[in-house]
Amino acid sequence: MKIALYSDIHAQxxxxxxxxxxxxxxxxxxxxxxxxxxxxxxxxxxxxxxxxSRKNCxxxxxxxxxxxxxxxxxxxxxxxQRNEGxxxxxxRLSEDQINWLRxxxxxxxxxPEPGHEMHVFHGSPGNDEGALPLRLSDEEILKRxxxxxxxxLAFGQVHGPYVREVGQHTLVCAASAAVNWxxxxxxxxxxxxxxxxxxxxxxxxxxxxDFESQAKLNEESxxxxxxxxxxxxxxxxxxxxxxxxx
Numbered sequence: 738m739k740i741a742l743y744s745d746i747h748a749q750x751x752x753x754x755x756x757x758x759x760x761x762x763x764x765x766x767x768x769x770x771x772x773x774x775x776x777x778x779x780x781x782x783x784x785x786x787x788x789x790s791r792k793n794c795x796x797x798x799x800x801x802x803x804x805x806x807x808x809x810x811x812x813x814x815x816x817x818q819r820n821e822g823x824x825x826x827x828x829r830l831s832e833d834q835i836n837w838l839r840x841x842x843x844x845x846x847x848x849p850e851p852g853h854e855m856h857v858f859h860g861s862p863g864n865d866e867g868a869l870p871l872r873l874s875d876e877e878i879l880k881r882x883x884x885x886x887x888x889x890l891a892f893g894q895v896h897g898p899y900v901r902e903v904g905q906h907t908l909v910c911a912a913s914a915a916v917n918w919x920x921x922x923x924x925x926x927x928x929x930x931x932x933x934x935x936x937x938x939x940x941x942x943x944x945x946x947d948f949e950s951q952a953k954l955n956e957e958s959x960x961x962x963x964x965x966x967x968x969x970x971x972x973x974x975x976x977x978x979x980x981x982x983x
Contacts (some may be wrong), residue, residue: 738849739763742927744771744859744893745913747801748778748826749970751954752915752924753787755946763928765793769845771893771911772799772859775838776819776826777966778915779958781805785834797857798841799893800865805830806839821961829959846887849931856887860894868983869908870895878903889937891929895983896975898925898941909939916966918981922948922973 741760746753760768768791775781788796804810805827810820827835843865845857861867862883869878869892882890888905893912897919901908911927923943930938952967960966965976975981 738767738931739765740847740855740929740931741765741768742771742857742891742909742911742929743768743914743925744911745773745799745896746770746775746778746784746915747773747913747966748775748781748784748960749915749951749955750780750783750787751951752946752948753784755944756914756924756926757787757791759942759944760926765928767847768794769857769891770794770796771857771891772797772865773801773893773912774799775830776801776805776822777960777962779954779960779963781826781829782831782834785830785837789837795845796841797845797859798838798843798865799859802838802841803865806835825959825961850933853931853935854887855889855891855929855937856885857891859892861892862890868894869910870983871897871899871901875903878908882906888935889929891927898927900939900941907937907939916969917973918969918975920973922970 743756774784788794804823810823847855859865861869861881862885889907891909895910896913896917899910909927914924914926925943928940948970952970955963955967968976
């Protein structure tokens with residue numbers, strides 16, 4: 738079984754399309770898209786339609802997606818600075834697209850054979866606002882896994898792809914297909930291949946694209962933080978390094 742993983746598109750169509758061009762060459766069985774499809778960029782409707790058009794595509798919900806569909810901007814919440822982005826993103830989605838997002842699962846579990854399982858979630862198990870950044874110790878990681886027993890854990894959220902062994906788990910971060918914070922501004926995706934008897938082969942891939950055009954699109958768009966997002970698209974670093982989100 739061969740699976741493509743990508744995540745954290747944040748309404749950025751051009752980098753998503755270049756990732757999909759590469760995936761189309763690889764004859765994968767499934768594509769799993771690990772949340773944050775909309776909000777954070779100028780093309781939420783276009784990204785939703787692209788994902789809906791993909792055969793064998795299994796998207797899950799991310800926290801940004803949930804904020805949009807649940808109208809978190811109309812509630813007391815810990816992220817008031819993002820309320821305008823949530824509202825304006827929702828205004829650019831059709832009711833049909835919002836309903837499609839609303840129908841997505843928050844987590845997936847896939848077993849290619851009995852006794853071997855992959856657990857897919859956006860942030861951390863049971864918490865789409867959680868995160869598993871590389872800076873955490875093994876003990877901190879295990880605490881955030883909330884008792885998950887799956888041998889492979891696939892997620893997004895931290896915007897820098899990595900593979901790491903922690904206890905009996907293999908951690909695979911697939912983010913981001915659009916906006917990364919690890920010093921490399923190229924979109925990322927992961928290819929997983931299960932070859933049997935608990936063996937998962939993991940390959941992180943990065944692709945080149947016209948990031949300057951996408952940065953300018955963000956700068957000149959309706960997106961409230963478009964100028965900051967453009968900085969990240971250009972540099973591959975979070976625009977405010979003193980206050981990293983995770």
